[in-house]
Amino acid sequence: MKTKVLIIGGGIAGLTLSCLLGEMKIPNIVVEPKDLTKPQNIPENSRTAALMGPSVNILKAAQIWEELESQTAPLKTMRIIDDSAPNRDPVQIDFHAHEIGKDSFGHNIPNHLLQRMLIEKTSSCPHITFLSPAGLLGLEEKAGSIEATLDNGETVSAAICVGADGRNSKTRTLANIEVSETDYGQSAITCLIGHSKPHHNVSTEHHRPGGPFTMVPMLDRNGAHYSSIVWVEKTPDAEKFMRLDKSGFEQALQQRTRNALGKITLARSPESWPLKALIAKEIIAPRIALIAEAAHVMSPIGAQGLNLSLRDVAALSETLVESLRLGEDMGSPPVLARYAKRRRADMATRFHGVDRYNKIVSNNIEFLRGIRRAGLTSLDSIPALKHMAMKHGLSPSLDEGRLT
Template structure:
């Protein structure tokens, strides 16, 4: 059996499915090949994590038709407070209520919305679970053979399989990366006091602790906890009994949310950094974690991937309108130029933050707090950082502004 589409997307995670749904709105067909079992993937306990989605990326999701399915499920972030070990001054970024800096969304809601949109899309074929055992990129097109013998042909191959992307590896694209001596202990907490839509990030030499606001559940206040610990301590921290776990979180956060309880139990994820030498090759484009994987310190990981999606969608739609082959090197070069600098700047910035706040000692802490005070007194710098957090800086793809192409 042979299948044909304009674009072959290997990887049906958030970025891969978002790209397929976005292209569908402009009559560009795609086939998404993903190894996940859809029944298990949609189970409530499959992924209990939450994701901070920048306001520009939220506009992208709404622009491709997910507004109704995500309505009321994302918790707006109106204020971001950052401090060095709870010492004054803190760094405060405030957004207007009608233009929050972002939204906290449970991964399961986004996965369900994208899955349903993919199934409903006229020009998307979702093959799941499925696995490509062989891919070939030629000057006249790309092809893939699946494990069950089906063959797929397309004009462009998109690698969206995540950090261990076999598509990137097969293309021989070099990767720079390292493991941090950190792991993120993640869970959802019920808490006594309302969060008032404030996201807190408190930096310690061992790693930051973040409390991120979520929608109330059954009348109880909720927040997501991202507690960065030394990698060798992750299992011990994750498995702490409730009383010492909550006591330590309360100490590290200054008890700002009052009495705590588990809404979901902790899991731990090792943290690493990786960045590709290039995002494109012959009839190939890499998006999201297949091209870049960063520390979650600034909550920009998924947002970078969605910005890739918005840029690639715009370039392919414009190429189609001009009658160009969607795998044309000119289009891919434009995508690489558009996204490489932004991705590098964010990746380098987050890595620098990790290293700056990891420096121990009173002098280092004093210098950081002097920096906080200076930034608080310079509105144009605060506005720059807030624009970066929202994803509003630089030349934006139109989908990130909520507009159609």
Template sequence: MTRIDTDILISGGGVAGLTAAAAFGSAGFKVICVDPAPPVTSDKEDGADLRTTAFLHPSIPVLEAAGLWGRLQPHAAPLQIMRIVDAGGPVAEPRIVKDFDAADLSDLPFGWNLPNWLLRREMVARLAELPNVDFRPGTATQSLLTRESEALVTLSEGSRIRARMVIGADGRNSTVRQALNIPVKTIRYGQKALAFAVTHPIPHENVSTEIHRSGGPFTLVPLPDRDGKPCSAVVWMETGANVERLQALSAAEFEAEMNQRSCHILGPLTLASRLTIWPIISQIAERLSGERTALMAEAAHVVPPIGAQGLNMSLADLRCLLDLARAQPDQIGSATMMESYHRARHVEVQARLHGIDLLNRASMIGAQGLRDLRASALNALYSAAPVRKTLMRAGLGLR
């Protein structure tokens, strides 16, 4: 049986795992990255992830250090304004509209939005440029055995990897986390999210818009123009039963309901992609590290898609691991490093998850009186400039 030595074994080739492989590879570490499924790198292929990711500006230095931002920036749509619309009145129409403008904090936009399938395409291309990174799509982590000095990983194709550190970036049902017997706390909301792209006649002007009524937010996130028309990504969160009903509609019927729910903020929306569906949960691991092992991204924490928090929390995980590894490269994967990582991230992740959980529950409210209360709270929070700026800084992860 073949045994290969490496500095880092990354289990998981999603956006977070690929970013980690590029970042540690660019920092000079020897990296092997595995994923059971080859990455889908075109929006036309079956299985394409049609969701989008907004990289908030504190995450950009991580992408730059990984050699990724130069590849991604030409395809990115900047997010200058986060617009919150309350449409929770008796009729589905805007009654409160509040803009959170990045210019109130700095000369940078809040972030930049890109399709997930395109991220995978550019990230895989970057890994091919790094001679010290071995990316193995179609290969799964089969077993993990750790000891004080090393981690031994058996792969599905029979190889055995001896690594100084293993990073579990393998999703909410993480094989690595299960091998470490780390429990998770999961909150289920009875929600699902529809993700798709639309074109519209009114330019989005780099404004990301969350429309709140009931069931969860209807979010329009700027994308580059498609076929000469303004384009946005949509994440429409609803109860599971409503999502099933919407999915069963004809294209014309779906567009009619979609336009009613969007309150015609950008004019008539036209479907520009197929629909994909994602279950909505919150989840956090009891610990973010084990012997010779770190958990990051959805292996460590899952949050509803509100405020562009999910992947940016994952990149904060990566930034912390990178800083620790660079500070003491000879101690990578040590018990001291793993404990430092857990302590640095777990409290912050817990606090952020709790905040997003509260926002999601507020967005689901159906009773009219409670929706009126939600609208009053939004108006009060926005009207106090110090509070508004504090909320914006918190959303970006700034202190």
């Protein structure tokens, strides 16, 4: 088979890129080892993504936002609570979207709904071929193209191959791209909860020594209130919580939420995800570009991962469209170099920022605890500083994808 762009991995990032290119009538093939041929094959789970305004704009450009929006919850207030000092009151700061002239910072979206909608979109677009189940086995650079061997026996030849195949990216390995990796020794427990009090569209991140505990608003259903939970703990503690029965787990949640949401009931069973930080030393190789978790994996603190990934997607799609307009070879070194240049600063600042933030927040060192509490208090009392923090913390840095 022959195409212009071969995308390895049918996760949210790979599929969004495929849809954006499809909208621009650029032929592309997506390869995905799981059988995702029908949207229903994507199981419901407890993962949601808090996607900020620029990411929503990217989903709009991919033409899936209109249908998706009604199933998402707007995030109007971001609350941070330092809950780390025993015997002292927690310190709280609220960031309101209206303070920076916005209705909301973004929306909380169930991952499976987003992925299902993207699959529907790929199946209705004449410029997209979705090969599933099919996995990447090998890559070989040829004159003017790159050829991929797949485990279903097919070969695909393309101008450029995009690695969107997640944290254990085979594309990255085949391209001999090294990574720098840190194991945080933390795991994230995710689950969905029902609660008796409304969330008022406030997303709350409690900073605790084991890691952050975050409650993210979801859409009300039949008058009942729901939120998604991302609860980070040192891995042995997370394992202990995962072994609790339903009522024990609900009690632990009740305590962690400090009753802010009223009575808690589990709406979807907890799942646990090991956390690490990983950054690829390069994001390009001959006729190859990496995006999303193939290029960077980070802690869920601050909900930055997929937001950063979607900015990779926007930047790569714009670079490829531009190259087509200029009559360039899409997989040629100057085009790849332009993509890398566009993404370098945003990736590095966001990755190292989140890494440092996670280390400062997830510890029990008295000195850092003092700085954290003092930092939040002064941020709350100096409006200009708070305004800057909101703008800087929630917007992409420097040369982000301009679709946003």
